[in-house]
Amino acid sequence: MKAISYARYGGPEVLEYGEVPDPRVGPDSVLVRVRAAAVNPVDWKCRDGHLDAILQPVFPVVPGWDVSGVVVQPGAAVTELAVGDEVVGYVREDFLSRGTFAEYVAAPLRTLARKPRNLSFEEAAGLPLTGLTAYQVLVKALRVKRGETVLVHAAAGGVGSIAVQLGRHLGARVVGTASEGNHDYVRGLGGEPLTYGEGLAERVRGLAPEGVDAVFDTVGGETLKTSANLLVPGGRLVSIADGDVVDYGGRYCFVRPDAEDLLRLTELAEQGVVTVHVSETFPLERAADAHRRSQEGRTRGKIVVTVDREERGAWRIPAEAR
Incomplete structure (x- = not known):
């Protein structure tokens, strides 16, 4: 072949x-x-x-x-x-x-x-990969609940765009970092876009003065460090990009094949929840x-x-x- x-x-x-x-x-x-x-x-x-x-x-x-x-x-x-x-x-x-x-x-x-x-x-x-990553992080690792505020990094990317949609479906408020040219796209997914880079902490605090309940990190490095300082007491932090997340009290996740999770994503796609x-x-x-x-x-x-x-x-x- x-x-x-x-x-x-x-x-x-x-x-x-x-x-x-x-x-x-x-x-x-x-x-x-x-x-x-x-x-x-x-x-x-x-x-x-x-x-x-x-x-x-x-x-x-x-x-x-x-x-x-x-x-x-x-x-x-x-x-x-x-x-x-x-x-x-x-x-x-x-x-x-x-x-x-x-x-x-x-x-x-x-x-x-x-x-x-x-x-x-x-x-x-x-x-499959992006959907399973978003699903397993938001539902199984972060255990996002209705009414919480979630910060998703690279919200216009493959994983981030699914995470924004799933987060909204779970009843959370989703704040997502993206380049300015992708802000309308993130809004269309149901997220509140913020430009990443220098001054990110102040921009997040502008939308969520008390901090965020959960962070989905897809970038690592300085972005991870900044994100850890934006959590409310008892907030949760997961990274798929940087193993140093454990140093900030968070968890590193590597997506795994799961037929049941993938079938759930199929159902959500057919319901129009995930595009x-x-x-x-x-x-x-x-x-x-x-x-x-x-x-x-x-x-x-x-x-x-x-x-x-x-x-x-x-x-x-x-x-x-x-």
Whole structure:
């Protein structure tokens, strides 16, 4: 099959488009014909080797964890999904090798949920990682309650934009940092935008003089330090960007695949609670350009890689699996 892969750590130039071995479908996995795969900052951080300490690479690595597509072969033990079902998935394993920037991916059942019916494949591909991150932080880690004030950093980005919508759905007041050009976008999501950078503490205090009940940090560094000082007594702090959060009494979170959480996000998307904004799409063979664009930062919503119908070859189920 055709896929993007890299045989060594490095910049976007190490990504190659070409043939890789077809995936093997295990008993508890589902073979998905990929329609779209979203780009996340963690993709190029893995490619650069920044997660080498926790995720061992098995080269060549096919990057990508987010996917939307169609089931073409359920594993021998899978009864929950059938051929033709449209699915989304956060297909992360505990090593780097079998990603979603490909014509097909063998996805463990625990990583999948049905695709929201009201989202395109491109939009749906942008939901799993960002949606699960926002859901697991706000609902499970911060335990946001109705009437609370939550500060979300990078509120116009992939994770931040979902977090703003979920926070409002939970009944919270959401204050979100964003560049000035994205303030109207954040307002449209239901948040109250603030410009990040110098003077942030004063701007937050201007909206919430007593401080905020919870902070969702996606930036780290000085932003994390400033945020810790904005909490009310007993306030909660979670970061997905900086492990030093524990020094401020907070918690570090790394998103995990969870089929039940992903199904809940599907339901919220179908109810119109959560929307996904796709800022730009790239064909599979231009995945390196998609990585470059993501690394530039300040992306509104999601960047997505698409696999055209003409590009995907027909899948032949091995005789022993029939």
